[in-house]
Amino acid sequence: EAGVAQSPRYKIIEKRQSVAFWCNPISGHATLYWYQQILGQGPKLLIQFQNNGVVDDSQLPKDRFSAERLKGVDSTLKIQPAKLEDSAVYLCASSSTGYEQYFGPGTRLTVT
Amino acid sequence: GNSVTQMEGPVTLSEEAFLTINCTYTATGYPSLFWYVQYPGEGLQLLLKATKADDKGSNKGFEATYRKETTSFHLEKGSVQVSDSAVYFCALSDKRDYKLSFGAGTTVTVRA
Numbered sequence: 001e002a003g004v005a006q007s008p009r010y011k012i013i014e015k016r017q018s019v020a021f022w023c024n025p026i027s028g029h030a031t032l033y034w035y036q037q038i039l040g041q042g043p044k045l046l047i048q049f050q051n052n053g054v055v056d057d058s059q060l061p062k063d064r065f066s067a068e069r070l071k072g073v074d075s076t077l078k079i080q081p082a083k084l085e086d087s088a089v090y091l092c093a094s095s096s097t098g099y100e101q102y103f104g105p106g107t108r109l110t111v112t
Numbered sequence: 113g114n115s116v117t118q119m120e121g122p123v124t125l126s127e128e129a130f131l132t133i134n135c136t137y138t139a140t141g142y143p144s145l146f147w148y149v150q151y152p153g154e155g156l157q158l159l160l161k162a163t164k165a166d167d168k169g170s171n172k173g174f175e176a177t178y179r180k181e182t183t184s185f186h187l188e189k190g191s192v193q194v195s196d197s198a199v200y201f202c203a204l205s206d207k208r209d210y211k212l213s214f215g216a217g218t219t220v221t222v223r224a
Binding site: 004006040041042043044045048056091093095098099100101102103104105106 | 116144148153154155156157158161201203205209210211212214215216217
């Protein structure tokens with residue numbers, strides 16, 4: 001069974017630029033999560049989708065972050081404009097039951 | 113709210129040494145508990161889990177017991193190897209909405 005795929009693996013941008021991350025969950029997993037992991041901290045949930053609907057986006061900075069999950073499969077997370085403090089690893093996870101989440105390799109974003 | 117506190121690192125050990133990483137939690141209700149591991153350059157992998165008091169999760173020589181009376185889920189391994197070098201995260205999942213709350217992570221380095 002293929003795991004959660006993410007791209008790109010690394011991205012370096014200047015502040016005020018925009019960036020997008022892509023996630024392809026495990027086939028059949030209805031729930032998809034985006035996490036932000038700042039260096040030295042545990043992952044923090046940004047947004048949770050159930051199929052193509054948003055379940056929880058209470059921690060998403062909506063003035064600059066947006067996310068969508070078209071057709072209930074792939075998802076994209078966008079930052080526009082980026083700030084220095086957005087430098088982090090962005091992790092995508094998926095789940096079929098909600099109980100056990102499977103994580104992708106992450107995208108490491110550096111904002112200069 | 114829910115929170116996880118785990119032992120600060122970094123931890124450096126010699127091969128075949130005994131490893132303990134302390135983890136305590138605060139939760140409303142009765143959560144499920146997890147240990148995730150993150151190897152260099154990779155995403156989070158579920159290491160072990162426990163869903164109720166006195167459950168013992170185990171995998172790859174690692175063990176952790178769900179202690180409700182002390183609200184703890186300490187990770188242990190009797191004889192570590194160089195390949196165990198990684199960052200270890202303790203996490204809890206609220207059984208009402210399955211949201212994961214992570215500790216800050218403990219970096220473990222095992223020297224040959």
